[in-house]
Amino acid sequence: MRRSPQLPSPPRRYQSGTAQLVDRDKAVEEETLPGYDPEEFYPVHIGEIFHRKYQVLGKLGFGATSTVWLCHDLRDHRYVTLKVYTRTPTSPPQINREVQAYRHLSTIRSSHAGRRFVREVLDSLELVRADGSRHHCLVHPPLHITIRDFQRLGRKSTGLPEDVLKGLLLHLLPALDFLHTEANITHCDVKASNLMLTIEDEGVLVDFEQAERENPCPRKVVSSERTIYASRDFRHPEDYNWGYPVLCDFGEARIGSSHPYKVIQPEIYRAPEIIMETEWSHSVDIWNTGCLIWDIFENKHLFDARNEEGEHSNRFHVAEMVACLGTPPIELLQRSERAPLVFDEAGHWKGNPPLPQLSLEASEEHLEGANKAAFLNFMRSMLTWLPEERNTARELLEDPWLCGRV
Numbered sequence: 001m002r003r004s005p006q007l008p009s010p011p012r013r014y015q016s017g018t019a020q021l022v023d024r025d026k027a028v029e030e031e032t033l034p035g036y037d038p039e040e041f042y043p044v045h046i047g048e049i050f051h052r053k054y055q056v057l058g059k060l061g062f063g064a065t066s067t068v069w070l071c072h073d074l075r076d077h078r079y080v081t082l083k084v085y086t087r088t089p090t091s092p093p094q095i096n097r098e099v100q101a102y103r104h105l106s107t108i109r110s111s112h113a114g115r116r117f118v119r120e121v122l123d124s125l126e127l128v129r130a131d132g133s134r135h136h137c138l139v140h141p142p143l144h145i146t147i148r149d150f151q152r153l154g155r156k157s158t159g160l161p162e163d164v165l166k167g168l169l170l171h172l173l174p175a176l177d178f179l180h181t182e183a184n185i186t187h188c189d190v191k192a193s194n195l196m197l198t199i200e201d202e203g204v205l206v207d208f209e210q211a212e213r214e215n216p217c218p219r220k221v222v223s224s225e226r227t228i229y230a231s232r233d234f235r236h237p238e239d240y241n242w243g244y245p246v247l248c249d250f251g252e253a254r255i256g257s258s259h260p261y262k263v264i265q266p267e268i269y270r271a272p273e274i275i276m277e278t279e280w281s282h283s284v285d286i287w288n289t290g291c292l293i294w295d296i297f298e299n300k301h302l303f304d305a306r307n308e309e310g311e312h313s314n315r316f317h318v319a320e321m322v323a324c325l326g327t328p329p330i331e332l333l334q335r336s337e338r339a340p341l342v343f344d345e346a347g348h349w350k351g352n353p354p355l356p357q358l359s360l361e362a363s364e365e366h367l368e369g370a371n372k373a374a375f376l377n378f379m380r381s382m383l384t385w386l387p388e389e390r391n392t393a394r395e396l397l398e399d400p401w402l403c404g405r406v
Contacts, residue, residue, distance in 0.1 A: 019216035101250035114174030148192035159299035177393035198243030276336035290382030323358040374401035
């Protein structure tokens with residue numbers, strides 16, 4: 001018997017009259033970003049319906065290149081997240097790397113287990129304004145909180161417990177293996193704020209919608225066309241069931257297995273080949289992951305990379321690497337035109353700045369005995385000077401420390 005198609009949901013009705021209005025002289029949300037230009041951001045309104053399908057329920061957040069909204073899919077009767085990018089420049093044309101990466105991913109036919117740990121895209125669309133400017137949009141399943149926020153749920157920020165860290169890696173590493181081996185993508189921005197937990201309990205979304213209807217978020221009415229809304233957090237995130245972590249935000253992703261030098265990665269997570277301005281490949285994600293593990297387990301940066309004035313410095317960054325990992329092989333130094341700035345012809349550190357008193361053993365504070373030794377071996381298999389000597393994501397999944405075979 002043929003099942004009748006579902007009818008579209010009726011649009012929600014919103015009353016904004018009780019919303020708190022923010023003073024027009026006060027900068028809020030995306031207006032606080034350096035170099036903010038209102039014409040770069042699409043003027044989304046709560047209650048608005050895009051493409052006769054996605055009705056905006058509330059604002060989840062903002063960034064330098066997008067605003068993010070919880071929506072209801074009126075046709076498929078589900079909650080979705082709508083990411084609305086800033087205006088697509090036409091002169092000179094620029095690449096939206098996240099849209100490009102997801103278009104590429106849509107062409108990959110794969111049953112790789114790690115694919116489900118990469119954030120899915122349900123739809124993509126463009127919004128066109130009256131002046132003809134265009135804004136890319138991606139539609140995703142909603143996600144809960146980031147690993148960064150998960151860490152902060154307690155009263156005092158602490159590192160993740162060892163078993164939780166291992167659980168996280170058993171999802172992140174398959175995602176990276178899928179990206180590197182089958183999709184031929186380097187993420188380039190693996191950090192705690194780009195790892196998010198899936199939603200197991202849709203009540204968190206129902207409560208978000210109800211909260212917006214009953215207590216509309218504060219807003220600043222800039223003009224008849226533009227309103228700046230305050231982002232709304234999920235209510236009491238610890239009261240709901242979380243799912244598994246997925247890797248998000250492909251705004252820095254690159255397609256291909258080898259690339260000429262270009263500045264990528266967060267400063268403190270930059271691999272040696274990026275600092276030394278040489279060619280790079282997927283293995284920068286592995287170095288990045290090692291630094292991230294240290295951050296979320298030890299609750300401190302492995303490399304601080306700051307000079308006496310508190311500013312990021314490549315010299316200080318490399319000095320800390322030498323202190324922790326030893327002198328890099330001559331082979332790596334010969335690849336870099338910048339290496340002679342801090343290393344002599346024999347590959348020795350020139351002493352500017354002096355090497356700090358650092359070591360992995362002294363910096364690791366939570367483990368003991370054979371378990372500590374195994375963890376540090378795991379770390380060293382990611383933090384190797386030569387990119388080709390780093391373990392791959394697949395090899396890391398078989399590591400004795402991660403697999404509990406210590």
